[in-house]
Amino acid sequence: MDSLFTEIASYVHEGEIxxxxxxxxxxxxxxxxxxxxxxxxxxxxxRKMLGPVVPGASMPGGCRVPxxxxxxxxxxxAFDIGTIVRWLDFNDTWLAAEWGHPSDNLGAILAVAxxxxxxxxxxxxxxxxxxxxxxxxxxQGILALDNSFNRVGLDHVLLVRVASTAVAxxxxxxxxxxxxxxxxxxxxxxxxxxxxxxxxxxxxxxxxAAGDATSRAVRLGLISLSGEMGYATALSAPKWGFQDxxxxxxxxxxxKPLESYVMDNILFxxxxxxxxxxxxxxxxxxxxxxxxxxxxxxxDRVEMETQEPGVRIIDKTGPLNNFADRDHCLQYMAAIxxxxxELDANHYSDEVSSDPRxxxxxxxxxxxxxxxxTKDYYDxxxxxxxxxxxxxxxxxxxxxxxxxxxxxxxxxxxxxxxxVLQTKFANSLKGVFGEEQQAAILxxxxxxxALESIEVKDFLNLFVKNTDGLETALA
Numbered sequence: 345m346d347s348l349f350t351e352i353a354s355y356v357h358e359g360e361i362x363x364x365x366x367x368x369x370x371x372x373x374x375x376x377x378x379x380x381x382x383x384x385x386x387x388x389x390x391r392k393m394l395g396p397v398v399p400g401a402s403m404p405g406g407c408r409v410p411x412x413x414x415x416x417x418x419x420x421x422a423f424d425i426g427t428i429v430r431w432l433d434f435n436d437t438w439l440a441a442e443w444g445h446p447s448d449n450l451g452a453i454l455a456v457a458x459x460x461x462x463x464x465x466x467x468x469x470x471x472x473x474x475x476x477x478x479x480x481x482x483x484q485g486i487l488a489l490d491n492s493f494n495r496v497g498l499d500h501v502l503l504v505r506v507a508s509t510a511v512a513x514x515x516x517x518x519x520x521x522x523x524x525x526x527x528x529x530x531x532x533x534x535x536x537x538x539x540x541x542x543x544x545x546x547x548x549x550x551x552x553a554a555g556d557a558t559s560r561a562v563r564l565g566l567i568s569l570s571g572e573m574g575y576a577t578a579l580s581a582p583k584w585g586f587q588d589x590x591x592x593x594x595x596x597x598x599x600k601p602l603e604s605y606v607m608d609n610i611l612f613x614x615x616x617x618x619x620x621x622x623x624x625x626x627x628x629x630x631x632x633x634x635x636x637x638x639x640x641x642x643x644d645r646v647e648m649e650t651q652e653p654g655v656r657i658i659d660k661t662g663p664l665n666n667f668a669d670r671d672h673c674l675q676y677m678a679a680i681x682x683x684x685x686e687l688d689a690n691h692y693s694d695e696v697s698s699d700p701r702x703x704x705x706x707x708x709x710x711x712x713x714x715x716x717x718t719k720d721y722y723d724x725x726x727x728x729x730x731x732x733x734x735x736x737x738x739x740x741x742x743x744x745x746x747x748x749x750x751x752x753x754x755x756x757x758x759x760x761x762x763x764v765l766q767t768k769f770a771n772s773l774k775g776v777f778g779e780e781q782q783a784a785i786l787x788x789x790x791x792x793x794a795l796e797s798i799e800v801k802d803f804l805n806l807f808v809k810n811t812d813g814l815e816t817a818l819a
Contacts, residue, residue: 345524346579348596352483352506353523355602356514361478366604368792370474373436373481375789376612376765377447378807379772380435381428382411383689386775390431393552394424407458410807411776418459422508422562426451426555432689433551433671434617436610436753438481439653439721439729442488443620444500446606449480451558452508454804456515456565461801464517470803471796476511478607483507485606489599489724496591498535501557506530508561516565525574529564531586532578543660546669609727612753614764616687621654622677624748625731629681631746632735636682640701642737648678649714649732649747651721659711667692678733679705720749727754776809 361367384390394409396402397420407421408414409428416424426448429435435447453476460466484507493502509530513523536556540549568574579586579596587593616626625648636643650659660673670676670692679702680691690696717730732747752761769789773782785806788795 345576346528348579348598349524349527349574351598351602352510352527353520355483356479356510356523357520359479359602361475361604363478363604363608366478366607367471367474367796369607369610370477370481371789371792371795372612372762372765373447373477373607373610374450374470374474375769377429377435377450378410379769380430380432380447381425382772382776383434384428384431385411387431387689389548390428390551393427393555396420405462407455407462408804408808410454410804411809413809416455418455419559419562419566421455421458422451422512423552423555423559424451425454426504426558427552428555430554431551432617433619434613434689436612437620438485438488438606438610439620439727440485440488441490441492442494442500442503443653444484444488444503445554446481446484446504446507446610447477448501448504448554449484449508449511449558450477451555452512452561453477453480453515455558456512456562457800458804460515460517461799468800469796470798470800472515473800473803474796476515478604479602480507480511481606481610482602482604483510485610486598486600486602487596491591491594491596493535493591494538497537497539498590499538499541499553501553502535504554505533505557505561505564508558509564512558512562513565513568516562516569518565518568521574522568522571525572526564526568528574528576528578529567529572530561532575533560533564534586534590540668541672543662543669546672547666548668550668609755611727611729611751611755612761612765614751614753614761614768616677617671617689618677618687619658619672619674620751621651621658621729622674622731623751623753624729625650625654625674625678625733626681626687627748627751628731628733628746629678630685630687632733632743633682633685635743636735637685639737640683640705642739643705643708644736644738646678646682646705646709647734647736648674648709648711649730650674650711650717651730652713652718653721654717654731655711655713661706664697666694670697673706674711675706675709676702678709682733682735717749729754777807781806 406415484503513526658674720728734745736742
């Protein structure tokens with residue numbers, strides 16, 4: 345058996361989480377991920393993805409999708425939860441050789457937890473959900489440290505599928521061998537092309553790709569429980585294994601033992617729904633807004649420095665065709681910050697993007713790599729995500745060069761960031777729930793011990809939208 349399969353399965357079944365920081369961070373991650381989902385429900389393009397695969401095929405007593413009245417089978421519920429969490433690119437993130445968003449795994453974790461609680465009658469608590477989150481974060485994030493799938497054209501949601509399959513199979517009742525089998529199937533599935541994240545094909549699939557991965561993970565977990573065989577060398581088999589077929593013959597490795605490193609160091613997107621390599625650039629731009637916004641016509645050039653991944657992934661020139669194109673363009677996000685002094689999801693709309701000042705400013709931007717930023721980005725102790733901006737005017741004057749190394753969602757700024765994260769969550773509830781329900785939800789997160797002891801089915805009762813019809817619920 346490929347050792348990676350057995351190491352992951354052993355961690356899922358036997359690993360003990362000793363870090364109190366990991367549980368504390370996981371509580372905030374659960375809160376924030378749900379909040380990102382509630383914010384996404386305001387968008388019709390997201391809502392159209394939700395509900396049973398076949399209209400009318402509901403499952404009374406099944407899995408709930410927070411913020412909606414839906415009750416679904418666990419496979420489709422995982423898709424829906426994963427999709428709303430990910431839709432706005434506002435949930436937590438992890439930057440390494442491969443990056444991604446470990447809270448994407450919550451789609452599978454919450455769906456299976458509710459299914460096991462309501463349908464199977466198991467007594468699962470929020471503490472069990474948090475433990476599963478920590479382990480899914482760890483599997484995805486540690487695999488990402490050394491193995492870069494995007495460099496061979498595969499999308500990072502491959503790791504969401506692997507992590508969710510491992511954790512979901514255990515939650516569904518799989519034994520060790522069945523979990524190993526399920527993990528082998530997750531690798532056999534290969535990987536989606538990441539063409540939908542890059543020009544000329546950038547599009548909205550990137551907003552539901554993680555939901556799709558968590559859905560497939562639950563399906564693979566259920567298949568493994570049926571007694572379906574696994575494949576011992578699905579990774580390493582010469583010619584036909586994942587490594588030879590899709591990874592250039594390179595071995596896939598774990599950079600560190602699986603513990604709680606990823607949850608301990610996770611990055612929250614707190615202030616801006618922006619691709620994370622640009623978070624500090626937007627902060628720089630907003631800092632310069634008061635000095636620049638009244639002199640846009642006098643700008644000669646804007647010099648921006650970023651890390652190597654920032655250049656490779658989000659340095660974009662030319663036309664931007666849609667929401668997904670714009671929220672992955674460094675110059676667009678910085679231009680919004682300089683012009684408007686803020687950035688929210690609405691700034692990626694067709695209406696806002698038609699403002700001629702945005703493209704005029706983009707045309708004056710010069711982006712280059714700062715090698716120091718790159719070095720600190722890959723330093724596992726620092727994990728910085730540096731950016732800088734300086735604006736030069738036609739009269740020869742310039743602004744100060746503004747540099748920010750760590751975004752507000754970084755562990756180094758956690759004390760500053762958590763109150764803002766809590767405000768973000770509170771604001772996310774206002775468009776979905778009434779005042780009494782908002783108060784109950786906020787109250788559930790006030791005491792960590794009480795939160796962890798809540799039964800999953802009772803916890804998810806807090807987020808049910810009690811009305812008929814999804815469109816009515818979200819109107």
